[in-house]
Amino acid sequence: MSHVEEVGNTLAGMLGRLPPEQLHQARAWVEEYALPTLEEIGQGSTSPDLAEAVALFERVRELIDDVLALSDNTRGHLVSYLATLGVTGEQPPPSIPHPSTYQPPVSDNPNAVDEWVRHAREKLPDRDQPRSPTQGILRFPGSEDVALRSGGRGRPIWNAGTERWERSPEPEETPEQRAQRERVSRIDVVLTGDPTFGGDRLRAGPPAVSQHVETQAAMRMREAGITHGAVTINNRMCSGDLSCEKAIRTILPRGSVLDVWEPGATQPRRIEGQA
Numbered sequence: 001m002s003h004v005e006e007v008g009n010t011l012a013g014m015l016g017r018l019p020p021e022q023l024h025q026a027r028a029w030v031e032e033y034a035l036p037t038l039e040e041i042g043q044g045s046t047s048p049d050l051a052e053a054v055a056l057f058e059r060v061r062e063l064i065d066d067v068l069a070l071s072d073n074t075r076g077h078l079v080s081y082l083a084t085l086g087v088t089g090e091q092p093p094p095s096i097p098h099p100s101t102y103q104p105p106v107s108d109n110p111n112a113v114d115e116w117v118r119h120a121r122e123k124l125p126d127r128d129q130p131r132s133p134t135q136g137i138l139r140f141p142g143s144e145d146v147a148l149r150s151g152g153r154g155r156p157i158w159n160a161g162t163e164r165w166e167r168s169p170e171p172e173e174t175p176e177q178r179a180q181r182e183r184v185s186r187i188d189v190v191l192t193g194d195p196t197f198g199g200d201r202l203r204a205g206p207p208a209v210s211q212h213v214e215t216q217a218a219m220r221m222r223e224a225g226i227t228h229g230a231v232t233i234n235n236r237m238c239s240g241d242l243s244c245e246k247a248i249r250t251i252l253p254r255g256s257v258l259d260v261w262e263p264g265a266t267q268p269r270r271i272e273g274q275a
Helices: 003-015 021-041 048-085 110-123 175-192 213-224 244-251
Strands: 135-139 146-149 156-159 164-167 228-233 257-261 269-272
Touching: 021 048, 021 175, 021 213, 110 135, 110 228, 110 257, 135 213, 146 213, 164 175, 175 213, 175 244, 213 228, 213 244, 213 257, 244 257, 244 269
Parallel strands: 228 257
Antiparallel strands: 135 146, 135 228, 156 164, 257 269
């Protein structure tokens, strides 16, 4: 093996470690638990300690974003450099869950699965207008149901510094709206950064599928390290070259599975990750 090939293979092996999934999980915890909890308990409070805690968590979130942006940027440069060497490197090994930790999101009992789907569908409103947002209910192993809604506030803007699309904040957005906007931005980064999803067609902007319930569910799984989830939706999955199914496969790591229950379906559409 030549020195160039050795260097190329070493760099290719680094790709499997970029970006670190632990940072995604830490960011999700800060964004979806720590900050909302502090905001809830701090309503009307003038405590300087509470204000300092909020500021520190916001700073932690910013630092994690900076590291992840640098990691994504580094990965892009590595891929480009490897291409000039004619070295593609091996894909990282599939993240197959250990049998002792792999659980279906609802139950091993088919009757219990049917019961959960039925109850979830009863909670979801009828989507009687074509432009009405899609709504869904997501469940992980051992979790409570999570309500999801399609959309994502903020206009996509190209950030030349980080070389990625970001959705600009809007005035008076709630913590939930901010969390959704930032999650959709992270989906944009994944989909526009994958050459197998859309390719040059995404140069003009991120795809609409980033805002769909199913892709938001997949991103929650990816960032929380969840290997099996189920989501019930009140709309059919979109189709086409930039479909939800293709986006989910791009977002979820290998070994992860998302079951999507469409209206009236007796079986889910099982989508396996390929990232």
